[in-house]
Amino acid sequence: MNVGRITEKLNILADAAKYDVSCASSGSNRKNKDKGLGNASNGICHSYTEDGRCVSLLKILLTNHCIFDCAYCVSRKNNDIKRAAFTVQEVVDLTINFYRRNYIEGLFLSSGIFKNADYTMERLVHVAKKLRTEHNFNGYIHLKSIPGVSAELMQEAGLYADRLSVNLEMPTEAGLKLLAPDKNRQDMIDPMHFLSREIIRNTEEKKLFKNAPMFAPAGQSTQVIVGATPESDQQVLQSANYFYRNFNLKRVYYSGYVPVLADRRLPALNTAVPLVRENRLYQADWLMRFYGFHVNEIVNNQNPLLDLDIDPKLSWAIRNMQAFPVDINKADLQLILRVPGIGLLSAQKIVAARKFAGLGWEQLKKIGVAINRARYFITCKSNEFERRDLTGQNIKQFIMAQSQSKYIKNTQTQLNLF
């Protein structure tokens, strides 16, 4: 093995793949069969990069040669960078050897597009097939599907991969047209449709025949880049909501645009990465998926942008003061989930614990409730509760005054003139 060359390729092709933020290795249920190597179930983050992102998969491109010219992408055709390509065997060896040392949960393989969609996808599928059939590898495999790929190849990919994903790239069709003129939104939606139908069909089949082959057991996900085009949070979240509902997506990833290229269609190179916005979008995404919020409650025509100062649940609460206070010892789980400062696990603990005895402030604190936020919205077994008739704005100011935002260094305070 030519170690120097492999190292160089790995550096180039890992560097090119890192802007894809998807890192999940969970949701599959692949067992270790016939004393082979590995299994895939709950997902583990094996390490974290210095930017704080999780490393759970060997995330690389097969090649960064690309015939497309998408403005936001480092691997675009007209960008003057070093190009490289792995052979199928090289990817297989790296995956197996990293996996055996417990560095990774599996492989995340994507690629620049060379020749055409099917030709590229065929290579990706070949890697997965080789891992599964020749090496009895049962670890996690996430394959990126290339837009415009044929149904036959998607079908084959689903037999070997745990998760498949097609990146929507831009939240709206207009954004895509502007930045990725070679790409066509329909080419992305077609494979997603195909996958969602196949996954449903496979689940039905599994119910009838236990031995039916698995088809992408960890489902499909997608990614949108935010901050490269001027879409509002409302547009981003509504499009996410549309895909969650209609395509059975497991996850939508929001990738804050990292300025890597100078282009007049894009934000300037020194623009900060929209980290806070990205964080708020994920919080909103969680509210939709786990907390029973409808997308229109979080963003709507009156409030098309998420509040950057406070989280979206608090933001919703101060716009809807009529829903509070909630009595912790009586209210339904659904209502408790809507209280700022109470998370999913705390809410479940509260509902379980109150059957034994009414809960007071001390106990709520122990259970994990963020009292500094929740206190304005709840009553419990105590005579102390917020009696003042505070407006939403008052509450926001109180909470912000006593909390240290982790993003404080990013906010610019206005100069005091007098």
Next chain:
Amino acid sequence: MNTLVYDGSFEGLLTAVFEIYERKLYPVKLLKGEWRSCALFEEVIPIVTDEARAGRVLKGLRKKLSAAGVQRLYISHMAEIAGEDCNVLGFIRHVFDSDQNIEEDYGNRYVMRLSEILKMVRREKHRMEAFVRFQKLNDGTFYAAIEPDFNVLPLLIKHFKSRYTDQKWMIYDIKRNYGLYYDLHDTQFIEMNFDELSKPVNVIAAYSEDEGVYQDLWKNYFNSINIASRKNTRLHVRHIPRRYWRHLTEKI
């Protein structure tokens, strides 16, 4: 106040519970270890582990708790977290003093504490599943050293045994000086004497030929996927606290 001293085993703990109810010893303080070492300061009652008595208490626990509840209690005790014996004991007393199953009575301080302990132990177990870094030795065995905060090695068997079935591996807790070895068929606990093995010459000779190559490739990969413009050291350290770094190939 009665001070009870027991041997630190789960059976010992249950025997202590038996004595407390039998002899109506309350309030009590429960300590681990040799009873002579603390006899100087106060009067202590040594508990002699008794399987029959422990068995009766366990039977009682099984009646009042779900199977998972008993399991959680066992894990919380086995983790050997300093100073938690009295809380575990408080939990057991709460179990026996109530008419119903109190596993979810989070308003009670002992139930809450036990759930906190369990969370800490599970997090540590999960960290070990993530942070174990095997190194391939000459004879094909994959070896990893760990220093977990709590005694979680027994909890790792299931995960590693179902994942790495076609390679021999060993995970060694150098803090507690015992390890787990898988020989392609089964796992067993082992203790090793490192004096002879840990001479520098022997350590280097012990690695397989390509071990260094893959460690370097992994370090390279780790550096390549970092996005410098998103640097966030606080978050990084929160996810991988510094005490784990010395066993992480990519952080050495």
